[in-house]
Amino acid sequence: MESFKTEEKKAESEKPKPRFLRLMDEDNVEIKKITEEDIEECVKVMRKCGFDVTEAEVRSIVVFNMSYAAAVNRMIVGVGLSWPAHFDVESKKILGGEPNSLYCEDPAVLLAYEGRGIRRILVKEREKGALESGFKYTLAYLSEDLPKGDITEYLRESASQLEKLYLSENYEFAKSERGLLAYKKIAPG
Numbered sequence: 001m002e003s004f005k006t007e008e009k010k011a012e013s014e015k016p017k018p019r020f021l022r023l024m025d026e027d028n029v030e031i032k033k034i035t036e037e038d039i040e041e042c043v044k045v046m047r048k049c050g051f052d053v054t055e056a057e058v059r060s061i062v063v064f065n066m067s068y069a070a071a072v073n074r075m076i077v078g079v080g081l082s083w084p085a086h087f088d089v090e091s092k093k094i095l096g097g098e099p100n101s102l103y104c105e106d107p108a109v110l111l112a113y114e115g116r117g118i119r120r121i122l123v124k125e126r127e128k129g130a131l132e133s134g135f136k137y138t139l140a141y142l143s144e145d146l147p148k149g150d151i152t153e154y155l156r157e158s159a160s161q162l163e164k165l166y167l168s169e170n171y172e173f174a175k176s177e178r179g180l181l182a183y184k185k186i187a188p189g
Contacts (some may be wrong), residue, residue, distance in 0.1 A: 025109035049108035080122035101137035102130035
């Protein structure tokens with residue numbers, strides 16, 4: 001009897017161990033434009049991510065119809081607010097004028113969904129929406145703290161995860177009075 005149990009254990013240990021697959025790929029994430037009905041849930045997600053926002057503030061941005069949410073099983077897990085802006089390429093500043101760019105707020109992603117590519121999906125979706133709307137650039141302020149010295153050296157040595165994301169998506173960076181500005185030309189001309 002004892003030898004049978006040993007053989008059984010040996011047979012079990014020789015079985016291939018199951019592989020654990022990622023729980024979520026980009027295909028499993030639904031991306032949609034944020035509507036009036038989504039505002040309350042979006043505000044909850046943003047607050048859980050440390051954003052100090054009100055429903056009125058989010059509503060005033062959602063009316064531009066350029067903000068996106070990432071949902072898993074119909075539950076919003078990420079929010080990317082965006083609105084039209086005018087970017088002066090020469091001065092590398094956001095100024096008043098006819099909108100030629102889409103300003104993108106930092107994506108808010110629930111902690112349980114971090115590391116699954118949702119921020120990148122929201123960045124790319126807003127770029128696509130900006131291009132479809134005829135804008136030439138997408139913009140984002142990434143940090144209020146300006147790096148000392150050369151931006152390229154700073155990004156290479158000590159960039160945040162968000163800065164690395166924008167760097168990997170071919171954004172350029174400029175110092176401004178409001179912080180580190182990331183910008184990308186998305187349309188020719």
